[in-house]
Amino acid sequence: MRIIVTGGGGFLGRLLIEGLQAAGASDIVVVEIADADVPGCQVVQGDLARDDLLPALLEDAPCTVFHLASVVSAGAEADWEHAVDQNLGGMLRLLEACRHSPHLHKVVFASTLAVFGGFTAGGEVGDFVKQTPSGTYGTTKAIGELLINDATRKGHIDGRSARLPTVIVRSGAPNAAASGFASGMFREPLNGLPSVVPVAEETPMVVGSAQNTAICIQMLGEVDGDDLGHDRAVGIPGLTATVAEMLAVLEKVGGAEARGLVEMKYDPGVDALVRSWPAVLDDERGRSLGLPADADLESMVRAYMETLNR
Ligand SMILES: NC(=O)c1ccc[n+]([C@@H]2O[C@H](COP(=O)([O-])OP(=O)(O)OC[C@H]3O[C@@H](n4cnc5c(N)ncnc54)[C@H](O)[C@@H]3O)[C@@H](O)[C@H]2O)c1
Numbered sequence: 001m002r003i004i005v006t007g008g009g010g011f012l013g014r015l016l017i018e019g020l021q022a023a024g025a026s027d028i029v030v031v032e033i034a035d036a037d038v039p040g041c042q043v044v045q046g047d048l049a050r051d052d053l054l055p056a057l058l059e060d061a062p063c064t065v066f067h068l069a070s071v072v073s074a075g076a077e078a079d080w081e082h083a084v085d086q087n088l089g090g091m092l093r094l095l096e097a098c099r100h101s102p103h104l105h106k107v108v109f110a111s112t113l114a115v116f117g118g119f120t121a122g123g124e125v126g127d128f129v130k131q132t133p134s135g136t137y138g139t140t141k142a143i144g145e146l147l148i149n150d151a152t153r154k155g156h157i158d159g160r161s162a163r164l165p166t167v168i169v170r171s172g173a174p175n176a177a178a179s180g181f182a183s184g185m186f187r188e189p190l191n192g193l194p195s196v197v198p199v200a201e202e203t204p205m206v207v208g209s210a211q212n213t214a215i216c217i218q219m220l221g222e223v224d225g226d227d228l229g230h231d232r233a234v235g236i237p238g239l240t241a242t243v244a245e246m247l248a249v250l251e252k253v254g255g256a257e258a259r260g261l262v263e264m265k266y267d268p269g270v271d272a273l274v275r276s277w278p279a280v281l282d283d284e285r286g287r288s289l290g291l292p293a294d295a296d297l298e299s300m301v302r303a304y305m306e307t308l309n310r
Pocket of ligand 1: 006007008009010011012013031032033034046047048049067068069070071072086090110111112113164165166167168175177179
């Protein structure tokens with residue numbers, strides 16, 4: 001079966017593709033706006049929100065589409081027009097291509113816990129808590145989840161949305177996510193470089209390792225649609241950690257020297273956005289569907305350190 005990964009040249013896309021290839025997938029097409037070389041994949045370069053890239057790719061047989069292309073949190077907050085154009089425009093183009101295709105395609109949408117906010121800010125959420133996002137990013141993702149549910153109900157796709165926690169530790173260059181510091185505070189010091197944390201030490205976040213999150217996205221694509229029911233949005237398992245707890249793990253794995261490379265430099269704008277997200281996730285539904293969870297914070301960081309030794 002053909003697999004299409006939009007945004008497949010990005011961080012999670014590459015990890016997901018490695019997992020898909022390890023499971024035997026060989027026909028993988030990456031749709032990517034950036035100039036990307038993804039080993040073992042056909043890369044179709046273009047803007048998903050503007051270019052008609054998908055109809056030809058969906059023509060021959062049923063496919064699974066992992067939709068990861070997105071403007072991310074701080075980038076969306078900085079440029080509303082671009083975020084709405086890209087995140088909603090890309091989703092609509094994808095759903096239209098599926099609707100007009102002769103085949104029923106599976107669509108796995110990378111959503112986020114930032115669909116929550118407002119009255120749930122800093123609190124506990126589960127899959128069936130009302131979404132009141134406090135940012136443009138979360139708003140576009142919440143709309144995307146509803147469109148996935150409706151397109152599934154109409155029989156245009158077999159859809160599902162993966163509500164991802166903040167993923168740590170992101171390797172390579174940071175993107176425009178407001179949560180980027182949560183990776184940078186490990187990545188930079190563990191590579192001997194300084195890093196800035198713009199939020200208070202007591203700020204809590206729901207975090208998951210990149211490795212576990214990519215596996216969960218892949219597995220959500222394999223879950224039987226009937227087991228998901230009408231609401232196709234599933235919280236991907238993650239655990240709660242405050243910035244202080246993350247700093248303690250950094251010191252444990254990297255020593256005082258690594259901890260000393262982190263500068264606390266408060267930015268009220270970033271702190272407000274991060275604190276609008278939930279602090280605790282009830283991930284029971286995801287787990288009952290068979291999605292795995294990280295053991296603890298330290299193992300997430302050690303999983304990143306292993307990638308440095310490859
Ligand atoms: N990493 C996280 O902590 C996290 C948390 C929650 C949700 N997510 C979601 O997971 C997905 C992947 O995240 P990531 O961390 O790999 O981000 P990323 O920025 O590394 O990757 C996104 C990729 O999408 C591509 N892209 C953007 N707009 C496009 C367009 N119009 N057409 C084609 N390609 C386009 C970008 O060039 C980039 O390579 C995103 O949808 C993001 O919102 C990520």
